[in-house]
Amino acid sequence: MIDKLIEKIIALQNPTCVGLDTDFNYLPEEMKAGVNGFEEAAKRITEFNKNIIDSVCDIVPSVKVQIAYYEMYGESGIKAFNDTVNYAKDKGLIVIADCKRNDIGSTASCYAKAYLGETEIYGKSSGAFKADMLTVNGYLGSDGIEPFVKEIKAHDKSIFVLVKTSNPSSGELQNLKLESGEYVYERMGKLVEKWGADTIGKNGYSEVGAVVGATHPEEAENLRKLLKNTFFLIPGYGAQGGSAQMLKVCFDKNGLGGVVNSSRGIICAYKNSAYAGMNYSAAARAACIVMQKDLSSVIGKMGR
Amino acid sequence: MIDKLIEKIIALQNPTCVGLDTDFNYLPEEMKAGVNGFEEAAKRITEFNKNIIDSVCDIVPSVKVQIAYYEMYGESGIKAFNDTVNYAKDKGLIVIADCKRNDIGSTASCYAKAYLGETEIYGKSSGAFKADMLTVNGYLGSDGIEPFVKEIKAHDKSIFVLVKTSNPSSGELQNLKLESGEYVYERMGKLVEKWGADTIGKNGYSEVGAVVGATHPEEAENLRKLLKNTFFLIPGYGAQGGSAQMLKVCFDKNGLGGVVNSSRGIICAYKNSAYAGMNYSAAARAACIVMQKDLSSVIGKMGR
DSSP: OHHHHHHHHHHHTOOEEEEOOOOGGGSOHHHHTTOOHHHHHHHHHHHHHHHHHHHHTTTOSEEEEETHHHHTTHHHHHHHHHHHHHHHHHTTOEEEEEEEEOOOHHHHHHHHHHHTSOEEETTEEEOSSOOSEEEEOOTTOHHHHHHHHHHHHHHTOEEEEEEEOSSGGGHHHHTOBBTTSOBHHHHHHHHHHHHTGGGOOTTSOOSEEEEEOTTOHHHHHHHHHHOTTOOEEEOOBSTTSBOHHHHGGGSOTTSOSEEEEESHHHHTGGGSGGGTTOOHHHHHHHHHHHHHHHHHHHHOSOOO | OHHHHHHHHHHHTOOEEEEOOOOGGGSOHHHHTTOOHHHHHHHHHHHHHHHHHHHHTTTOSEEEEETHHHHTTHHHHHHHHHHHHHHHHHTTOEEEEEEEEOOOHHHHHHHHHHHTSOEEETTEEEOSSOOSEEEEOOTTOHHHHHHHHHHHHHHTOEEEEEEEOSSGGGHHHHTOBBTTSOBHHHHHHHHHHHHTGGGOOTTSOOSEEEEEOTTOHHHHHHHHHHOTTOOEEEOOBSTTSBOHHHHGGGSOTTSOSEEEEESHHHHTGGGSGGGTTOOHHHHHHHHHHHHHHHHHHHHOSOOO
């Protein structure tokens, strides 16, 4: 799946991922008015997402659906998550389920089935949530990651493991220095490279990627040098303070190596005076075009 | 909420948590026969869980519902999770949602609302999943944990942060030695103690607990000494190989300090020849009684 993402990035000259972190409160006033309860709210969120997807699907390669924003609306929210994932896939987008799942092996295999594989019921198998890629947390080590790698291989999927996250306090654990002289995030990165070692595709990147925040350029530069075969999912651009210049270090000499997420910067663009007069989906498209120009001005041509 | 759990443990002289990691495949053959699709499977899982809950709710203080086992049945699975949480609460059990959620602050606040707090829609707030306690992963540091602590304080809830997990490869990250001489898991433990510092209840334990596996007694003993105010959620007993003797070190001089989870050992007890002739709910109750005797023989009297 990583090669499919890379090919779409090259075709569109755009390494953007649109983050559908759709809080009901982000919706325009006219979509919120009179809404009562989770079911109605979730329907409006789905409608909002579908319109955003329709508006951007020909210019961006991927979307990231952050499940926390759906879980807070209960069962109805999960339906909205699922409908959003399926709609985005139908529109040809590569869908990253941002769930940061993690557990011991037996339990991790349930999560792996849920998002990347299939669940068997009395001899018949089907997929619960049909994402292309999933974010996971590696704090439990190899036996919590292997079940995901198994599903990746069986179903042509990818994962991104948290390595250096974009938030201000990420260093409290991730930047602790080990006796060996490495930082914790470096060790996690090396594990990621190992977990993906036998899934490297034709573009040189494996199906086991790393989450590396745009807000920490020093660590990102270090990780790009250390992890030659690891593709990065790069959050933190835009609303969190990361700039194109800061995340340039994540990319290789061919302008590849990462996909850059922006959530509020795109889905809430309609609230930005720069896009005054546009509805939310038109503003989202305009913001994607601005982001593409910004990123490509720094990264240069993508692909050989 | 931690004091309520401790009071129930003392009243029942039982620090057991029944893990409802209910894989459809665990159900008795007659409950599985002819079942087709996620919705039917999820209904059977709910029925199974309710019967287990009815059978054990007067002798155990708590259940832990592992959401991975529900997510793999899609939206229907989430309904089964929610129904199970609500049913267990109605029966007076303290319900731990085992979700190991984690993200940056803005997103963590969505998870915190989803499981511990309330979500607002157009001025009206309600809870999505009404758990009492939630497991979380601290790899992102303080700003990923603070939103949970906020909800804990507002709604009398608790969390358990992964510190030293029960799985074989937990040491790959958690037992790395830092330049400071500490291990990563010790540093995580100290952060947990800090995060909970102003939520300490009348029994001396805070609302921010730690997940500490029964399978690693050396680290558990070390953590009990280091973390005076941190209550432990102890997985790994039974099917994973942890014994009462191994987890004794998690308890203080008053026989308090932890709650011990067993999942397959209880919900699949009916498959064990020791409980031959019993149906699954009777076998689960019998297994809980055996576990209570085993734990209390080692821990001694619980409470002053």
